[in-house]
Each structure stands twice: as C-alpha cells, then as structure tokens.
Amino acid sequence: MSAIADIRKTVASLHAQLTKYELVIWTAGNVSARVPDQDLMVIKPSGVSYDDLGPEAMVVTDLHGNLVEGDHSPSSDTAAHAYVYRHMPHVGGVVHTHSTFATAWAARGESIPCVITMMADEFGGDIPVGPFALIGDDSIGQGIVETLADSRSRAVLMHGHGPFTIGKDAKDAVKAAVMLEDVARTVHHAFQLGKPERIAQEHIDSLYARYQNVYGQ
Numbered sequence: 001m002s003a004i005a006d007i008r009k010t011v012a013s014l015h016a017q018l019t020k021y022e023l024v025i026w027t028a029g030n031v032s033a034r035v036p037d038q039d040l041m042v043i044k045p046s047g048v049s050y051d052d053l054g055p056e057a058m059v060v061t062d063l064h065g066n067l068v069e070g071d072h073s074p075s076s077d078t079a080a081h082a083y084v085y086r087h088m089p090h091v092g093g094v095v096h097t098h099s100t101f102a103t104a105w106a107a108r109g110e111s112i113p114c115v116i117t118m119m120a121d122e123f124g125g126d127i128p129v130g131p132f133a134l135i136g137d138d139s140i141g142q143g144i145v146e147t148l149a150d151s152r153s154r155a156v157l158m159h160g161h162g163p164f165t166i167g168k169d170a171k172d173a174v175k176a177a178v179m180l181e182d183v184a185r186t187v188h189h190a191f192q193l194g195k196p197e198r199i200a201q202e203h204i205d206s207l208y209a210r211y212q213n214v215y216g217q
Contacts, residue, residue, distance in 0.1 A: 004069070007033050007042045007170075008055040014174050015044060015053045021178045023097040024050075030075040033170035034085050034092045039063045041085055045072030065138075076135055083141025084166065088148075093170030095177045098162045101184035105129075106157035112187050115196040119187075120204040121211035122179045124152030132159040140164075152208065155180045 014031045018024045027050070032043035042058050059070030063086050065078040075081075081094045097103075105112050105127070112127040114120055119127070130147040133139035144164050147156045154176040155165045163180055167173030190196040199207075 004035055004040070004042065004060060005055070007035060008058040008060075011042045011044070011058050011170055012053050012055045014170050015050060017174050017178070018095075018097060019050050021099075021181065023099040023177055023181055025098070029097045030077050030081075030095070031170055031174060032075075032078075032081045032094045035060070036092075040068060041081060043078055043081060044075050045070065046075050048072060077140070079136070079138040080140035080144065080164070083138040084144055084164075087141075087145045088166065090168070091166045091173075093167045093173035095165045095167075095170070095173040096162065097177050097181070099177070099181040099184070101188050102127075102155075102157060102163040102181050103161075104188065105184055106159060106162050109159045111157070112184055113196075113198045114204055115187055115190060115198055116183060117199070117207055118179070119183050120199055120207035121215070122176070122183075123155060124208040124212075125201075125204055126198075127153055127155050127157060127180065127184070130156045130158045130164075132161070135161075 011031050011033050018029050027047050030044040032041050034041050039062055042060055045057055045059050059072055059074045060068045061074050063082045065082045077096050084094050109129055111129045114125045128147050128151050130143040133143050144156050157163050165173045165176035167176055
C-alpha cells in the first residue's frame with residue numbers, strides 16, 4: 001500500500017508536466033506507471049480536470065484495465081496502457097498526449113525521419129507510425145507493441161490519433177513525450193525550408209550508443 005501511495009503521488013505530479021510543456025488540453029492525455037512486483041498500474045482517471053489531479057484522484061487497475069482502487073473511472077486509454085505492460089515487461093511507464101506537432105505527423109500517417117542528432121540520441125532513429133485503431137479496447141495497445149517490437153524508439157505515432165511514449169518508469173516516459181514534441185516541431189519546420197537529409201545509420205548508431213551509455217552523470 002505504501003508503494004502504491006508513492007506511485008499515486010508521482011503519477012499525479014507528472015501530469016503537471018504535460019500541461020507545463022503544452023502537450024495536452026482540457027482533460028486529454030494520460031500518464032500511467034506500473035506497480036513493481038504486482039500486476040497493477042496507476043493511471044489518470046477519465047475526464048477529470050488537470051487542476052483536480054491530486055494523488056487521491058489517481059486510480060489503480062490490474063493489467064487488464066479492471067478497477068482495483070479509486071473513486072473514478074479509469075482513463076479511456078487504460079486498455080492500451082495495460083496491454084503494453086502485459087507484453088513489454090521492461091516498460092514501467094506509459095504516456096499518451098495529443099501534442100500538436102507529433103499529432104500532426106500522426107494525422108499524416110508519416111514517420112518522423114531521423115534528421116537531427118537529438119532524435120538519434122533519444123530515440124535511436126526514426127519515430128515510427130502505428131496503425132489506426134479505435135479507442136475502447138486493447139487495439140491501440142496491440143498497435144503500440146507491434147510497432148515498437150523492431151524499433152529502438154520509445155515513441156510511436158498512432159495513425160490518426162496521436163503519440164504514445166514508453167519508459168523505464170513514468171518520469172522517463174514523460175521525458176520521451178516532451179522530447180518527441182520538440183523534435184516533431186523542429187523536423188516539421190526543417191521540411192518547410194526544404195528536404196532535410198536523414199543522418200547516416202552508422203552515425204545514428206554511434207550517437208545513440210554514446211547518449212545511452214556515456215552521456216550525463
């Protein structure tokens with residue numbers, strides 16, 4: 001119970017990052033976190049204002065999306081998050097936003113090519129596009145898992161819907177969402193000036209290895 005209480009606090013606070021970086025509007029978007037060593041996750045409730053998203057508002061579900069604890073209905077994307085956790089055991093956090101530039105690429109059904117070093121660093125290559133899927137069951141989750149199975153990317157653009165990101169924990173997944181929107185915006189503007197050249201694969205591999213294994217403290 002103590003672990004779940006701590007995760008509720010973390011997930012609640014991370015939702016403030018989505019509004020801080022203008023990745024969502026109104027009640028859209030969601031952050032979830034896996035509960036370690038339990039088949040449970042903590043996720044945002046459905047249709048609740050970001051101003052009201054304190055720890056007590058977060059809900060706990062099992063990894064099939066069934067409500068275990070909480071006073072609200074879980075997010076409408078709960079089934080997608082749950083599917084990711086069931087099929088990607090290394091994932092500890094999932095984020096969904098409707099951030100403007102990433103969603104614009106998703107609307108076009110077009111992957112974001114790796115034309116800047118930040119993309120190589122953070123995502124290890126292009127940001128892939130997942131299939132169109134309706135909200136309500138785990139179809140979106142299936143598309144996320146299938147698309148990322150052969151990719152180093154921690155982000156996927158679900159066609160006609162928007163971006164989902166994954167991470168080793170919820171904070172890591174939020175970071176990926178913030179970085180995704182930044183590179184989506186930059187690459188969009190680059191295409192307005194011409195056709196940028198994709199970085200050579202050997203350079204992408206080198207940049208990714210350095211950033212993941214050497215960069216930082």
